[in-house]
Amino acid sequence: MTTAALDLDASPAEAPPADRKQRRNLTPWLLLLPGLLWLVLFFLVPILTSVSASVQTGNFDDGFKLTWHWSNYWAGDGTQGGALKSYWHQYLHSGIYSVATTVFCLGLGYPVAYFIAFKGGKWKSLLMALVIVPSFTSFLIRTIAWKTILADHGVVVSVLNHLGVLDVTRALGITVGDHVLASPGAVVCGMVYNFLPFTILPLYTSLEKIDPRLHEAGNDLYCSTFQTWRRITLPLSMPGVIGGTLLTFIPAIGDYINAQLLGNPNTSVVGQSIENLFLRQTNGYPVGSAMSVVMMVGTLALVMLYIRKAGTEDLI
Template sequence: MTTLTEAPAPVEERAPERKPRRNWTPWVLLLPGLLWLTVFFLVPILTSVSASVQTGNYDDGFKLTWHWANYQDAITKFGTQYYHSLVYSLITTVVCLALAYPVAYFIAFKGGKWKTLLMALVIVPSFTSFLIRTIAWKTILADNGTVVHTLNSLHLLKITTALGWTVGNHVLASPAAVVCGMVYNFLPFTILPLYTSLEKIDPRLHEAGADLYCSPFKTWRRITLPLSMPGVIGGTLLTFIPAVGDYINAQLLGNPNTTVVGQRIEDLFLRQTNGYPVGSAMSVVMMVGTLVIVMTYIWRAGTEDLL
């Protein structure tokens, strides 16, 4: 008895798999930015770190001797300047936020067809030189000016003098003048991110809050503020980071008792023949301290939308 066996099914030949071609376009587009950051960011930082552990002077040259005592001098001898830089920048950030939020809120929700013009009015003063804008505050806060006359009439200068923020009946050459200049110069950096964040909020959410019998303040606290937090965080960072390193306002509007880190670094770099290493150490300490504060702030704020 014969049995029939089925013929094996033909095996399909598969074409050899082709390796996907690597797309180099993103890397080519990224290359100019990487080169820029390497030349103007990474190299200066490494140079500062290297200079911070050197010894010598301008005449004989500086040598890398791993002199870590420069950091001890940078921290122990200039504690007052670090304190001033931190306090002035924090107060500036808080005041800018308090002033910028209502402005950004009004432009975003009440500006209507005037939004572009209102934002232009916020940005246009920044087209003027930072130095000129700071010098202008010497005229605004002059002893014979309207601001000082009004403050004297309201007897507010007695309070600020008691707190150590002004000197007698003068506002110039005081911590208050320094903060005023910093707030004016950095206020647009707070308004712009806040406006961008607020403009993304759907106005119908406010109407829904009103329909649910929420007061305007409760609607702002429960809806607007949480949704605008990326703008709050971004605006405060864009204000705090340049403010903590600023020294022009302290130099032009302050006095010898309001010196900040930037002024001391300038003195060490330009006016002392052997101050370059300690000045570099101060710069490194300032960068690391600012980075720690910023990263802690972002972590505590928990705003992933910033990234």
């Protein structure tokens, strides 16, 4: 009887009150509330505003009205073309430059990250600092610096001319004439320099987690260095590859500073056209917003397709 009485006395105390259970259920939502408010105010509202502006008509002086003018996405209003019909060259340039930048950053960044992760030793922190420190300088200043590096009478262009490299790049349409500035090649060079740390950091994080003893096991099984990398290192570093390419491609496809400072009128990208429509045309808001929506939806579709095809579950 004593034990039963104790159990009966303890059971009401062990059962949590209804209000305590309710507070426990609300705690996760209260913790999420600041982040949700931030996303709503600075992510969802601007997106909805852009979508709404993309189907409006009017001008800056008289105001814009929501008229569901879907032709802004194709034909425009007569004074300037639609987002897709008249600016497809800019979309093409943005896509080509961003893909080229991503490929070059991966090709340059993977060996650097590999060396730091497995060969850096006690110098790992210093080497990673050398990768990150240039990013502390203004993006604009770093891009302008490439105008000096690629100047017509500079060392780089002189060496390329002497080696005959410019003859090949000119034939491929990468450079124009005997200079590198004001060409697609200069735009990609600037973008690769600016976005390379975004590729190296995820790659290094992924490679640094790999146990070096796996490489020793590959050697014990008579695998060559390349076979060990292909069968062990590369598969284990795929989350870093996927993350690095995404962190490079997404900002690169929206970048227009490099094209504006290092390119020419024939290398214009979407960002330049949007800036021109918003700042230099009184009735350019709707078409500029339509271009922004198309760019956003297209980038999202490409990223989702890439993640799906890559098959990595670490990013989902």
